[in-house]
Amino acid sequence: MGHKSSKQKKDLTHLSEEEIERLTKNTTYSKQQIRDWHEGFLRDCPTGKLDSKKFLEVYKKFYPEGKAEKFCSQVFKTFGKYMFM
Incomplete structure (x- = not known):
């Protein structure tokens, strides 16, 4: 009853280093390009x-x-x- 999950919700506005590494390994984009794309996405969708x-x-x-x-x-x-x- 009233038990809250100990898992925290992911912050959709932040890319972790692990996520950036995974994206650079699986795409042709550099870390900076991924960060730039993410910043652009957040301008359009500030909540992520x-x-x-x-x-x-x-x-x-x-x-x-x-x-x-x-x-x-x-x-x-x-x-x-x-x-x-």
């Missing part, structure tokens, strides 16, 4: 959470000829419960 409305807005900017609504719907059906809020 990306909702479908913002995803759609950004996707349309990068892929104006794409089928943004359909793609967004598929992304959130597939990954939404794991990655996005």
